[in-house]
Amino acid sequence: xxxxxxxxxMDAVWVEVIANQIMGVAEEMASTLIRASFSPNIKQxxxxxxxxxxxxxxxxxxxxxxxxxxGSMIGAxxxxxxxxxxxxxxxxxxxxxxxxxxxxxxxxxxxxxxxxVFHEGELAAFVANIAHHADVGGMVAGSESSICRTIFQExxxxxxxxxARGGRLNRDIQEIIALNSRTxxxxxxxxxxxxxxxxxxxxRLRECLARYxxxxxxxxxxxxLDATERRFRARLAEIPDGVAEASDALDPDLYGDGGTVPVRxxxxxxxxxxxLDFEGTGPQLPSARNMPVGALQSTIYCxxxxxxxxxxxxxxxxxxxxxxxxxxxxxxxxSAGAAVGCRALTAAVIGDVVARAVSDLVPQCxxxxxxxxxxxxxxxxxxxxxxxVDYETFAGAxxxxxxxxxxxxxxxxxxxxxxxxxxxxxxxYPLR
Numbered sequence: 001x002x003x004x005x006x007x008x009x010m011d012a013v014w015v016e017v018i019a020n021q022i023m024g025v026a027e028e029m030a031s032t033l034i035r036a037s038f039s040p041n042i043k044q045x046x047x048x049x050x051x052x053x054x055x056x057x058x059x060x061x062x063x064x065x066x067x068x069x070x071g072s073m074i075g076a077x078x079x080x081x082x083x084x085x086x087x088x089x090x091x092x093x094x095x096x097x098x099x100x101x102x103x104x105x106x107x108x109x110x111x112x113x114x115x116x117v118f119h120e121g122e123l124a125a126f127v128a129n130i131a132h133h134a135d136v137g138g139m140v141a142g143s144e145s146s147i148c149r150t151i152f153q154e155x156x157x158x159x160x161x162x163x164a165r166g167g168r169l170n171r172d173i174q175e176i177i178a179l180n181s182r183t184x185x186x187x188x189x190x191x192x193x194x195x196x197x198x199x200x201x202x203x204r205l206r207e208c209l210a211r212y213x214x215x216x217x218x219x220x221x222x223x224x225l226d227a228t229e230r231r232f233r234a235r236l237a238e239i240p241d242g243v244a245e246a247s248d249a250l251d252p253d254l255y256g257d258g259g260t261v262p263v264r265x266x267x268x269x270x271x272x273x274x275x276l277d278f279e280g281t282g283p284q285l286p287s288a289r290n291m292p293v294g295a296l297q298s299t300i301y302c303x304x305x306x307x308x309x310x311x312x313x314x315x316x317x318x319x320x321x322x323x324x325x326x327x328x329x330x331x332x333x334x335s336a337g338a339a340v341g342c343r344a345l346t347a348a349v350i351g352d353v354v355a356r357a358v359s360d361l362v363p364q365c366x367x368x369x370x371x372x373x374x375x376x377x378x379x380x381x382x383x384x385x386x387x388x389v390d391y392e393t394f395a396g397a398x399x400x401x402x403x404x405x406x407x408x409x410x411x412x413x414x415x416x417x418x419x420x421x422x423x424x425x426x427x428x429y430p431l432r
Contacts, residue, residue, distance in 0.1 A: 010219055015227070018220035019313075020213060024063040025127075025204040026050050030063040033129055038189025041134045041391050044276045047417040048131035050197060052205065053077050055086075055123050057314040066416050067302035068347055069130045070314070070420070071294030075104025076112040076160070077126055083160045086123055093168030094198055097160040097193075100151070100292040101336040107292075107343050109143050109391075111177075113163065113189075115198040115419070119209040124218065127201030128397050129194055132417075133187060134391045137180035141389045142377030144255055144341040150292045152209035154341045156180040164197065182379070182387040189233070204417040228317030233272035235309050236321060243268045244360035246353045248369075250331075251380040252344065255286040261331065263349055267337050267357035276300060277325040284331050288339035291346040293324075296332045297360045298378040299347045300324060303413055307365045344393075346414060348372035351413025352399075380422030383431065390429050392420055 028051035037043045049069035051062040057077035063071055080095050094115040097103025105112060106265070109132050117125040136143045138155035148154050156177060163173050174191050178184035209217055222371055244267045264280035269328050284290050300337065301319060323425035326333035331346065354370040359366035374394040381387055398406030411417065425431055 009218070010223060015223045016215075017219045018208070018217055019061070019210055019224040020220065022052050022205075023063075025201055026052050026061045026063040026207070029129055029201040030065055030128065032200045032338060033131060036193035037195050037266060038132050038193065038421055039183070039186040039426055040188055040329075040378050040428045043194070044132050044420050045417045047082050048129065048280045049073070050127075050129040050201065052201065053126040053128060054218070054316075055125065057081070058225060059319075060125070060225070060308070061316055062083075062314045064314070066297055067314075067413075068298045068344065068415060069110065070301060071292075071298035072104060072106050072110060072112055072127050073356060074297070074316075075294045076114050076128055076130075077104070079104040080114050082159045083146075084162075089123065090166055091116075092164060092166040093162060094195060095160045096163045096173070096194075097132075097158050099157040099159055099212045100294070100340050102159040104160075104294065105292075106201060106295045106298075107144065107341045108136050108138070108151070108157065109341075111136070111158070111194070113194040113198050114160075117202050117205045117209075119206065119214045122214065122256075123215050124209055125205055127198050127205065129197045129201075131190060131194055132391070133181070133190055135182045136177065136187075137182070140377070141182055141379035141387070144288070144377065144391070145285045145373065146289060146342050146414055148335055148339040148341055149255065149286055150339070151339050154288065160387070163191070165306065165371075169195065171303045177258050179315055183389050185296050187238045187388075211305060224313070225315055225317035228313050228315055229320050232309060232312055233320035236269060236272045237275065239269055239362055241270050242361050245359040246356040246360070248349050248353045250282075250289060250349055253285045253287050253289070261285065263332075263353050265353045265357050267354070269361055273321055273323070276322045277324065278330065278332050279327060281327070281330045284329055284338050286335035288341040288416070289343070290331050290334040290338045290340045291343045291350065292340050293326055293333045294361070295340075295343045295347055295385055296326055299350050299413055300354055303351050304358060305368070306357060307358050308362065317400055342375070345372045345375070348413055348415070355413075364402060366402050368401075368406065370399040370406065373397060378429070378431065380430065390420075390425065390431065395419065
């Protein structure tokens with residue numbers, strides 16, 4: 001995305017050069033994570049994401065992987081700084097977390113790894129990655145099931161804790177996670193892959209900072225976010241002001257009264273601002289289909305970007321033009337302790353509702369409903385007695401577009417993981 005004019009004295013070309021180098025770092029981190037991982041869910045399905053964040057937690061760049069992970073990236077830095085103040089951080093530190101209520105996570109299988117990046121003794125950025133671990137304990141294999149009534153049944157909860165201090169790996173944390181998983185060897189390998197991805201990101205960012213200077217890099221990033229915001233606000237200004245209301249429903253809850261669960265949205269576009277209000281959405285569920293607010297944010301940011309400006313950079317710049325009200329205690333902002341393992345199923349319905357409301361305001365961007373995806377977990381024992389867990393999501397099809405059919409066999413809205421090739425499945429598991 002070219003910035004239109006020089007801003008605050010920095011040449012627009014330099015802004016573009018540095019911003020693209022930052023994106024290149026995020027993409028190299030993603031490639032490292034996928035290539036170094038042990039589990040098929042990360043190695044083959046690429047159920048992972050990487051990002052570069054500013055010292056204040058603003059997203060500077062996210063590799064184009066899994067959009068719903070974006071909210072975890074934002075929340076992870078916020079929660080890290082709440083638990084570990086900036087002055088306590090040092091080069092070589094790295095932290096992990098997965099808890100939706102104290103760690104910035106969305107559901108427990110997704111573990112965030114965040115590392116500060118220093119230049120000449122000053123904090124310059126954070127590198128972060130998130131990967132879906134096929135099992136982190138809990139009452140069911142795969143750590144994700146609608147039968148769970150509370151997050152305590154879903155697996156091991158981790159606030160921001162140090163996996164490395166001063167460059168030394170904390171094997172104790174690694175072993176705690178491994179001990180709580182049915183597949184400990186996979187967990188050990190995937191943890192090391194996530195550490196490696198952040199190490200690559202930190203090294204590449206330090207090279208960038210040494211080449212251009214910290215002040216210049218941070219100024220270029222700030223201007224890039226501002227340019228992204230201006231571009232998105234200009235797109236919103238082209239749309240007539242108005243209000244759109246959309247609704248949908250989740251299937252009856254496993255432990256509910258037999259009725260469907262309403263999802264209601266009021267979308268207001270005024271000037272160059274979007275406001276989404278979920279007042280009237282059903283209360284948090286007794287099962288695991290609740291959706292932490294970070295997952296809600298990710299889904300909304302993804303859908304409005306894809307419909308209104310698909311080429312817009314995925315950074316915090318355009319988030320400034322979107323505000324969200326999600327009443328606490330509802331299924332889109334559950335209270336602490338609620339089960340959230342199956343939040344991706346709800347995210348697909350939320351994505352349809354947001355798309356429907358945007359389509360009412362901008363008919364040329366309309367897309368029909370696509371419905372939620374399906375998820376299944378298979379587990380058993382290898383001949384040597386060790387446990388295997390296969391986590392798989394099944395894609396359907398995209399709703400029709402204004403002048404084209406929808407795409408086949410895709411996971412849409414905030415998802416994007418690949419399917420597991422049958423050859424990889426048969427190699428890893430005793431399934432035929």
